[in-house]
Amino acid sequence: MHIELLAYTRPNPALDPAHLADVSDLATIWNGQSTYQENIIEFAGRVCYRSTHRMGTAANFISARVREGHEDIIEHIVITLRVRGSDAPLRWRMLNRHCEVTQDADGSWVVSGNTRVWLDFLRRGIGTEALPILYAIAPNVYAEYAADAGALSLPALAEEAPVDLSVLRPAERDGMRVTLLGYTQPLLGDTESRTHHGSATFLFEGISRACTHQLVRHRLASFSQESQRYVDLSKGGWSAIVPPAVAAHPEAEARLAEAWDYLQNTYRDLREMGIRKEDARFLLPNAAETRIVTTMNFAAWSHFLWLRAVDKAAQWEIRAMGQRVLEMLHAIAPDVFAEHWRVYEEQFSEQ
Numbered sequence: 001m002h003i004e005l006l007a008y009t010r011p012n013p014a015l016d017p018a019h020l021a022d023v024s025d026l027a028t029i030w031n032g033q034s035t036y037q038e039n040i041i042e043f044a045g046r047v048c049y050r051s052t053h054r055m056g057t058a059a060n061f062i063s064a065r066v067r068e069g070h071e072d073i074i075e076h077i078v079i080t081l082r083v084r085g086s087d088a089p090l091r092w093r094m095l096n097r098h099c100e101v102t103q104d105a106d107g108s109w110v111v112s113g114n115t116r117v118w119l120d121f122l123r124r125g126i127g128t129e130a131l132p133i134l135y136a137i138a139p140n141v142y143a144e145y146a147a148d149a150g151a152l153s154l155p156a157l158a159e160e161a162p163v164d165l166s167v168l169r170p171a172e173r174d175g176m177r178v179t180l181l182g183y184t185q186p187l188l189g190d191t192e193s194r195t196h197h198g199s200a201t202f203l204f205e206g207i208s209r210a211c212t213h214q215l216v217r218h219r220l221a222s223f224s225q226e227s228q229r230y231v232d233l234s235k236g237g238w239s240a241i242v243p244p245a246v247a248a249h250p251e252a253e254a255r256l257a258e259a260w261d262y263l264q265n266t267y268r269d270l271r272e273m274g275i276r277k278e279d280a281r282f283l284l285p286n287a288a289e290t291r292i293v294t295t296m297n298f299a300a301w302s303h304f305l306w307l308r309a310v311d312k313a314a315q316w317e318i319r320a321m322g323q324r325v326l327e328m329l330h331a332i333a334p335d336v337f338a339e340h341w342r343v344y345e346e347q348f349s350e351q
Contacts, residue, residue: 002083002084003081004155005082005154005155006080006188007184008077008080009183009199012180012181013168014165017030028055034138037182038077043055045065045073046061047203047225047292048073066119075114075295076222076293079113079134079184080186081110087109088126098114100112100297110193131145131149133152133154164331173320175241176207176317176320179205181202184200194336195298198298206289208289208290209284209285212290214315215294220300221295221300222295233267263283267280309325
């Protein structure tokens with residue numbers, strides 16, 4: 001079996017740490033002490049604990065999470081390999097449904113999986129020829145195989161078509177921020193293959209729990225969300241997302257502000273009584289602001305966009321978020337998202 005690297009999650013080229021100091025805590029990604037891919041993984045984990053200020057301070061942060069079995073954060077990096085000389089990938093899709101396996105025109109197999117999928121395969125003794133590549137991209141994810149990984153310099157990959165970087169910069173609107181952290185788009189011959197093997201990772205900020213309740217219904221995805229179980233949300237610890245209809249109604253807005261103030265004070269009182277955060281959070285409202293790192297392949301993003309970005313029946317908050325996602329995905333993969341873009345321009349471009 002011969003294995004070669006086709007693609008893996010690369011940085012959004014529009015993200016410049018020198019220009020991100022005032023944009024939330026995004027610049028802390030570059031404080032990580034590993035590859036950019038593992039920096040995304042650590043950042044996703046620290047978003048959950050609201051500890052991004054500690055990026056890069058614990059060399060074993062990722063490997064410790066893997067040892068504990070908390071492996072959801074390693075799903076945000078996707079690696080695509082080409083396999084020649086074996087039909088083994090036919091079976092891989094049956095063993096782990098979270099990978100994508102297609103056959104190319106030359107008879108070779110194209111396999112995409114996140115680093116958790118590849119870790120599962122290694123533990124099954126599958127695809128071990130890929131270990132040097134996997135380890136070079138994410139050494140802490142595969143720390144248990146360090147003795148067998150060897151040293152490998154990753155090959156230069158084919159250049160993608162130029163992208164308008166202005167479209168890929170963090171997009172802010174009414175307190176919501178959508179940031180493309182990274183993406184992968186193997187240069188395969190047809191749109192269908194690129195749809196199933198391309199992927200993108202976004203950070204969503206300034207959105208409500210009501211919004212993320214809808215987002216996580218798209219289950220062919222990976223999510224790392226700020227935890228109300230571990231993060232203390234006493235008075236001042238969270239902001240509320242105000243629906244436009246409420247903001248336009250002064251009396252309604254005043255009543256909601258009164259209710260939220262009461263809930264924050266009650267949360268603080270429960271904590272002072274010794275109630276654990278995981279129990280005090282039961283009174284927090286859907287309006288509570290949150291952050292979430294989300295990864296999907298282009299096929300899953302396509303489904304999300306049809307339901308949330310270009311459907312006028314979609315709820316206002318997730319529709320606004322989805323439209324920012326569509327703008328960025330269309331910039332990097334215009335053929336994959338051409339039809340979504342056509343409908344969006346016809347229905348929403350004047351908003």
